Amino acid sequence: MTDFGFGGEVVRRPRSRPSFRELNSYNYFRRNVAGVQREWWFHRSGCRAWFIAERDTTTNEVFFTARPAEVEGAGAGVDGAQKADGAS
């Protein structure tokens, strides 16, 4: 499918200078849950907006989608390492 782009699970970017360990954990580690998680999605072929979805990774069922501003406590921050791969 080309309509939507997957942006990885929602990861909180450290608010202040992280320790080396925290930085690596933020850059390279994901929870990779088998179950419900919050993810970033991009409506690539459509309105070109980023939004957050809650999806069950085992059934692909999507429970809700929302713009980040509408998601309380969604946490800011994104999956840096993964995007780097995508762009290079």
Added chain:
Amino acid sequence: MSRLPAQPGERIARERVVRFTFDGHPVEGYEGDTIGSALYAAGRRTFSRSFKYHRRRGLMCCAGQCPNCIVAVDGAPGARACTEPVREGMRVEHLNATPGLEFDLMSAVDRFGGALTPPGFYYKTFIRPRKLWPVYEKVLRHAAGLGRIAKVHPDRQWQTEYRRRHTDVLVVGGGLAGLRAAASAAELGADVLLVDNGPRPGGRAIVDGHHGTAGHLHDKAVAAGVEILDGATALGYFDGLVPVWQGSTLHQIRAQEHVFATGAVEQPLVFSGNDLPGVMLSGGACRLASLYAVKPGNRAVVATTSDRGLQAAIALRKIGVELAAVADLRSTPGPPADAVRKLGVEVLPGHTVVEAQGGKTVAKATIAPVQASEADGGAPPTGRTFECDLVITSGGFVPAASLLVQAGAKTRYDSQRGHFALSDMPKSVHAAGEVAGYEDADSLSCSGKLAGLAAAHALGLGNPASRKAADELRERAATATAHPAAAALPPAVCGQGASKCFVCHCEDVTAKDIRQSIAEGYDSIELCKRYTTVTMGPCQGRMCELQSVRLMAQEMGRSLDEIGTTTTRPPTTPVPMGVLAGPPFEPAKRSAIHGRHRELNANVMWAGDWRRAYDYGDPEAEVLAVHRAAGLIDVSTLGKLLVRGPDAGEFLDRLYPNRLSNLKPGRIRYGVINSDAGRIVDDGTICRLDDDTFYVTTTSSGAGAVEEWFSWWLTDWGMRVYLTDITQGLAAVNLAGPKAREIMERVTELDCSNEAFKYLDGKRALIAGVPCLILRIGFVGELGYEIHCPSAHGEHLWDALLQAGEEFGIRPFGLEPQRVLRLQKMHILVGQDTDSESTPFGAAMPWIVKLDKEEDFIGRWALERYSTESASTTLVGFTLSDGRVPTEGSVVLDGGQAPIGQVTSSRFSPVLRQVIGMAWVPAGRASDGDTVTIADNGRTLQARVRTKPFYDPDGEVLRS
């Protein structure tokens, strides 16, 4: 000819004769016939040779389920004769028999090869000597398989049309239940699409003499607005998308609600010789008779686990088939038994067929009392033997639930019915009819109506009356399914005689093979499947899964639930690859100037998504033109982003490691985008157009990703910034070379003197009458103007510049000369000279990282760390003296021959008359004058490190 007088529901049009050939011999049938019915009517009984033993196989299911009648039609293997309609002039051929169907040399395997062909025999019998495996493989490939595909087949080339469709309700299966479901949903106002694999909906009703009801329902559905796709097969269920194959069209159907009324599949009984031509399922015999008016045989033995076989016996008797004996596996046969007896036919309760014997077709069958189980190779069963040319079996029905299971439904073993029945239904999916456990015409229809109403109600349609009706139907349906018609559970193997008992007809797997598989330790259904290949043939387990599970359960002393079933996967039916391939979508991006490149005979190549001019025939001359006069390159592929808003400067400060908020309007700065891991993502130039507006260019291949990256952070940070991707909106060319300024003066009134228009200035002006943004940058190392204009004027701009430059010797140049030119300047190409691990420090661009910026920026924390550590390898330039250009990707060796880096770019520079390149080398050898060894295809080359650009190292040319 065994054609019957006109049958009430027959599909054939006797006034229209259709002629075709089978293995070269002419055959006549009627319009409406299938290949199978026409051949059967003409007296053919053997339709194929089996997969492994090359045994004769004849029509069995007549419903497109079993593998027995697979033939090649006009050279295309894989058609099922029993469902493929006849066409005038079609060329039908058998598969898998040499030299012919009636005399197949390979059938010797059946008689003499038994001991040599146990499960896994490929790797047991044929493994030694190992050297001979390639020979064995060829022989085996020829012996097995279901046909051959010609290498070239021009008459078979066709392109499937993909047709994407939306509907409120999709109904799969056009039997009584499906038709009723479709009609009732449509009557409540839903858009309904009904998919049926027959030439006309009606399903089993037409066979069973309910063609009147079926026809009435069909008309009702059409009147309610149902669109019917007939001759169409639903191939799978993919997250709500159902691909439906109909001739040369593949419908991709998305529905909000799905009703599956896919029916049930009649199961064969497992006994000795159960694959002989003439051993037929009750449904198969009835279909031949009622749809095609073909008499399946003259004298039949019947064995059944339910009333269905008895009813078939009565129906066959009606068309003149003599009944030798009827065995009912139940100890108390159902009510139709009396009717059978009234015909003067003996009904044997608690009996089954244990053996069929015959040569070309079945000649006699033995009936004996049902025994729970029989040991392998035990004494032949004692019983009564009847002469016959037809053995009708009915071993129960299995729901055709594969689509439902793919949609998320679960199945559980139902001991009352003796099969795996649906248990949990997913959302927006409904089952109706036989697949859901309904049996008689009334409850089939009732369950269909219920499913149709439920689907419509789920869509928010309907009214109080329809809801009340649904409630009533729900109660009636519950009552109907609570008491299934009495049926016997057949033993896993009914009898074992001299001949083989086939569990799986597709792959020639016998009961003995399954036992052996268990004995060898392949004792789970999934392992047994992979070892014996049971359920892996063209029927995809429809006719063998239950039998193999039952046999395993019996042999291992476990329940059927414990053994479980194998996974149902799409496609539900074999489908030609060409149908799935469909028409290609190969989106190519072309610059607005692309037509001109073609007219200039450019060598065009793919560059990411783009079609680009690689060169115009002479890359070296193009390089020299840029150095000596002027060159023009189309750079429209550059990513172009407008970043606007009061916070635009701050936004870019957060995304780039250098500072952009202090860039003056009309000035340009180079920038490298990093990830938070401090790795290089992309690079490009940023020009500030006014206080609130920045014009950002990116690499050609990175354009999409950079826009997504910017937009992602923007979404996260919620700043007052707006992004517009205008990559495709602007054409761009780079006019470069010592004569560039003079050429500019011919096409614009803009003052292009070095004082008025400095290096890294960005200006807006009309060029050749077209509004442009002109960036003075120097990717290729000469005085250069990168000119951006609306795409619609790209060709005009290109033409005007080439014309103005003609007297100066301007040449268009392509991607390859540009690569040489930029390499001379050591300008990196992200993705070519860097990879996902490269940092700005490693890439020798520490100056781009401004850690003295007080604000946070993406990659800051990682870059702070890299700034204090010395990188292990560094990107440097190198020159080679011996004139050979090392392959890009060649390894850089340390003294001890271990790889320690690699060459990323290398070219011969025509202006420097030297081989130049860039490579990652150990930090300790990254100083000017160091030497490194490059290994390239067995040669070793000594390269000299250089850290400054090869051409115009101090940028004087660029700034002049």
Added chain:
Amino acid sequence: MSLEFLDASAAVKTEGFSPVARSPMERRARAAGAQIEERGGWALAVAYAASEQEAQTISHAAGWADMSHLAKLELQAEPDVVEAIFVSNPSAHFELGTAHRTDGAWWCPLAPSRLLVICEPSRFASVRRQLEDAVGAARKPVSLVDVTTAFAALTIVGPLSREVFARFSALDLRPHETPVGAVRPGSVARQPGVVVCEDEDRFLMLFGWAVAEYVWRQVEEAARRLGGSPVGIDALAPLDAAVEEVGG
């Protein structure tokens, strides 16, 4: 605006130069037999066949016309600002996915903070003025960008137009799902696109300028099988005759 280099209509004819704006599909159109005429600074495919024949295509099958010359303006701002500017049109009701037709322009809300306005080149100056005035009145950050040449466009028209779309797009264009005036951002031929239902059986499809040749081929392949053919812009009935008269 500091972005005049995005404005194809800002090109001027001088003694030495006579720029004409060209569609990225001009070569395909010429190959298909188009008669090209220069109108309002654009080279346009005005007709392919006799007008009766094109009318027949449109009334019985499907025709496609190159509409890349339509002016397109993108406006971005905070959602409340976008909505306020949108409803400054009399009788306009702001709803995502529903375009408003006024003065020969389609006002298409693509996202809460993104509005796309599409109009005939003849209406461009006045529509832009209207938008600029609204932006000035908003007193909040607004980005107004001319994206005319970022999007190529085709109008697909005729009773089989939905079937043409079905060959390369999964958008649901059934009349009750996509009524007249509906605007649908989504994938067309695996490329980002925007489809506006302009009238019964008439759709305007926007897609990237650089993929236009590719999209043309896809549309051509799909439509030809269904008996369709390219039609000139003169074969398209004006959407709102009164406005066209004023503008023309």
